[in-house]
Amino acid sequence: MQGEEQRARQLAEFLRTRRARLNPDQVGLPSGGRxxxxxxxxxxxxVLAGVSVDWYTWLEQGRDIQVSIQVLDSITRALRLDDNERRHLFLLATGHLPPENHEPQNSVSLMLQDFxxxxxxxxxxVTNSRWDIVAWNRAASLIFGDYERMSPRERNSIWRLFTSKYAKQLLRDDxxxxxxxxxAQFRASYGNTMGDSWWTGMIEALNAQSEEFRQWWPLHNVLNTPEGEKLLYxxxxxxLRFGHLSFQASDSASLQVTxxxxxxxxxxxxxxxxxRTDE
Structure with a gap:
């Protein structure tokens, strides 16, 4: 109970600080004087979120009220929250991460590419929320395949893993x-994007192309922890023996760097x- 009360207080403070940084001109409202x-x-x-003043006041006061995904997304838009702030809002309001409800990020910053x-x-x-490879370095292309020449679907790491002969030869017995x-990681991501037509289409295509996918997908195994080591041929x-390190990009909650x-x-x-040979 104490944890819930603390989360409610944090939610109230977070909403107040996000509200305080905006002015009416930024959201298309009249300033109304001093x-x-x-x-x-x-x-x-x-008004911007489409809820009653009393209900929003109760939310900002940290009262125990029910909130829906739709209303929280309306508040996200009203307060001009970015992806990281949206995730924080959902965690404070519901204790859960929000579902993905927008197009995945398909590019990275110049600084991340330089990294x-x-x-x-x-x-x-770098992979996005759909497990598409959206950025890479030369070493990655030399080992995993020439991403520059691949179609968007071929650059999806799950599609490539299950349909590419090269991927199977690279991993051999592993x-x-x-x-x-x-x-299992793909399944965990899918659980956060129910109803997205892209996921439905990809799963149908994988079922048609891969016998292993057809056998394993119905098992509903879920995993969020990346592997630590791999042996490639x-x-x-x-x-080649590699250690594996994955982390979230600091400027985007939906990008994972590997x-x-x-x-x-x-x-x-x-x-x-x-x-040297590729130079």
């Missing part, structure tokens, strides 16, 4: 273990040789 305090009034936020390029012999890439782990340089770090000197030397 204001004793900065920011929008509660009544103005209520990938600076990883040298470490294959690194393919099934890796595929089941990645599929490259057609040119042979076996860096594969060589675990031994032979792997480092092979990666350097591949990069």
């Amino acid at each position: 204001r004793r305090t900065p920011g929008l009034r509660r009544a103005e936020v209520a 990938l390029d600076r990883q040298g012999e470490c294959p690194a890439f 393919w099934e273990k890796n595929a089941k782990r990645r599929l 490259h057609p040119t340089v042979g076996s 860096v594969n770090i060589p675990l031994d000197d032979p792997t480092k030397e092979k990666m350097k040789r591949l990069l």
